[in-house]
């Protein structure tokens with residue numbers, strides 16, 4: 001029997017990704033992030049119409065800019081999760097902890113619930129990040145790519161010396177719900193300058209549908225069990241032609257027997273229940 005969980009996740013970066021990751025200050029660049037609020041409203045409507053749960057990774061910076069949208073996300077039953085305060089890579093572990101706790105306080109104040117899940121801005125996990133999550137009792141991370149359709153437990157203490165073999169760290173109780181750039185709308189849809197050149201983006205939705213549906217079909221048809229995690233950004237997926245593609249994809253996913261839409265928190269809890277962590281034993 002097929003048993004596939006689908007997690008629709010939205011990284012509601014808004015202006016923070018342009019300020020932090022791209023170091024932009026121009027009103028044009030910032031307005032691209034502002035459009036995320038338009039996209040977020042469209043997505044909330046789509047999710048409401050289809051009665052689908054989802055998970056929203058919201059930087060503290062976004063929550064303070066659009067508190068009414070964070071309140072709406074929570075009020076409609078979606079999961080609110082942690083995505084740092086500024087969408088930036090902190091310079092060291094102390095700066096990371098300060099940014100982290102600032103974001104937690106903002107999300108808890110505005111959303112009313114303390115987040116238990118984390119996704120690193122721009123998949124830029126630092127060596128100290130996992131310990132930061134463990135120290136704060138987090139349930140899961142979603143920033144790593146060590147698997148695709150199977151959750152696993154994060155390790156700490158891995159080392160990658162250039163003059164010796166890879167060193168495996170020890171497994172922790174922190175669940176990893178894997179991320180992948182291939183199931184992320186940002187690089188394939190967004191046109192932006194990088195330090196080394198240009199990301200052309202602006203792919204046709206049909207191309208993205210082929211990639212996203214292809215991964216789902218492999219999971220469903222060949223493996224039969226697992227979790228399919230889509231990472232979307234309201235400022236990217238919220239454009240009309242892309243939303244129509246998402247609707248088509250949701251139709252496809254929903255038409256398969258044994259497919260259930262869940263929040264990331266639910267999937268992480270189910271994984272822990274089915275595979276209790278060995279740490280401490």
Ligand SMILES: [Zn+2]
Nearest residue numbers: 011013121122
């Ligand atoms: Zn982000």
